[in-house]
Amino acid sequence: MIVIKIGGNAISQLKDDFFHQVKEWTKEGQQVVILHGGGQLISSTCAFFDLPTEKIDGIRVTPPSVLALTSHLLTNVIQPHFQNQLAQAGISALAVNQEAGPLFTADYLDQDAYGEVGEVTGIDEAVLAEVSQAGNGQNPVLLVNSLAIGPNGPLNVNADSAAQALATMASADQLILLTDVPGVLVNEEVVTALNPLKANQLIDQELITAGMVPKLQAAFSALHHGVHKITITNHLGQGTKLEL
Numbered sequence: 001m002i003v004i005k006i007g008g009n010a011i012s013q014l015k016d017d018f019f020h021q022v023k024e025w026t027k028e029g030q031q032v033v034i035l036h037g038g039g040q041l042i043s044s045t046c047a048f049f050d051l052p053t054e055k056i057d058g059i060r061v062t063p064p065s066v067l068a069l070t071s072h073l074l075t076n077v078i079q080p081h082f083q084n085q086l087a088q089a090g091i092s093a094l095a096v097n098q099e100a101g102p103l104f105t106a107d108y109l110d111q112d113a114y115g116e117v118g119e120v121t122g123i124d125e126a127v128l129a130e131v132s133q134a135g136n137g138q139n140p141v142l143l144v145n146s147l148a149i150g151p152n153g154p155l156n157v158n159a160d161s162a163a164q165a166l167a168t169m170a171s172a173d174q175l176i177l178l179t180d181v182p183g184v185l186v187n188e189e190v191v192t193a194l195n196p197l198k199a200n201q202l203i204d205q206e207l208i209t210a211g212m213v214p215k216l217q218a219a220f221s222a223l224h225h226g227v228h229k230i231t232i233t234n235h236l237g238q239g240t241k242l243e244l
């Protein structure tokens with residue numbers, strides 16, 4: 001299985017070669033699961049409606065009003081838009097979200113600090129099995145968002161950590177974190193290979209900041225849990241490769 005996490009900004013920057021590569025992988029019989037974010041649209045829509053836009057260490061502080069908007073945007077706006085983009089490229093994707101049948105279960109991350117934010121505790125194997133039936137050619141790709149079902153209803157989960165949980169729990173071979181930069185950058189150059197020691201040094205030096213910090217934490221966690229091949233990039237086949 002290949003898990004591709006696509007950040008909200010990256011969705012609008014995808015080029016033909018991305019769709020071509022996904023098609024090739026499905027033809028080869030690979031299970032492809034695409035997990036999308038949408039952080040930037042969520043932030044700008046919250047700002048428009050005068051709702052909070054605070055993030056702590058890249059994680060959105062999510063009161064119930066923000067959860068409702070986040071859930072609507074991820075499920076009813078971003079996911080169908082992306083599904084349509086895939087369809088236009090000839091890729092039929094089965095959309096999975098908390099209304100259609102959630103993939104993720106979660107517990108509160110820290111309700112006092114973050115509100116309605118979850119950390120993934122499990123995945124629904126039956127939902128994943130749908131993509132295993134890719135052989136029938138109906139829905140070769142699974143398109144998921146990061147929302148989860150918690151103890152009292154839906155919870156907002158950071159898409160990088162949801163991708164990490166999915167790749168780890170489904171024992172994926174590969175995790176690709178597609179973002180809006182060509183990789184981890186230092187002095188505007190892509191760091192082609194990065195281990196946890198070097199990453200922590202760069203974080204301490206504040207050369208890696210903002211959303212890249214939780215992205216790396218998620219990526220190294222997946223690597224520690226046996227997902228062998230992990231890349232951060234804006235272009236399949238390039239970028240920063242993580243190593244232990």
Ligand SMILES: Nc1ncnc2c1ncn2[C@@H]1O[C@H](COP(=O)(O)OP(=O)(O)O)[C@@H](O)[C@H]1O
Pocket residue numbers: 006007008009010037039040058160178179180181183184185186207208209210211212215
């Ligand atoms: N050293 C770094 N290299 C690359 N990006 C970095 C670095 N430090 C901070 N960033 C920021 O991290 C962002 C990617 O993280 P994020 O905004 O969470 O992306 P996504 O929405 O794709 O998950 C980049 O756009 C950049 O602004």
Ligand SMILES: CC(=O)N[C@@H](CCC(=O)OP(=O)(O)O)C(=O)O
Pocket residue numbers: 006007008009036037038039040042058059060062070117118146156157158159160
């Ligand atoms: C809890 C939390 O941070 N949830 C994220 C979910 C979407 C996301 O992570 O999207 P990107 O990958 O585009 O950043 C949020 O509300 O922005």
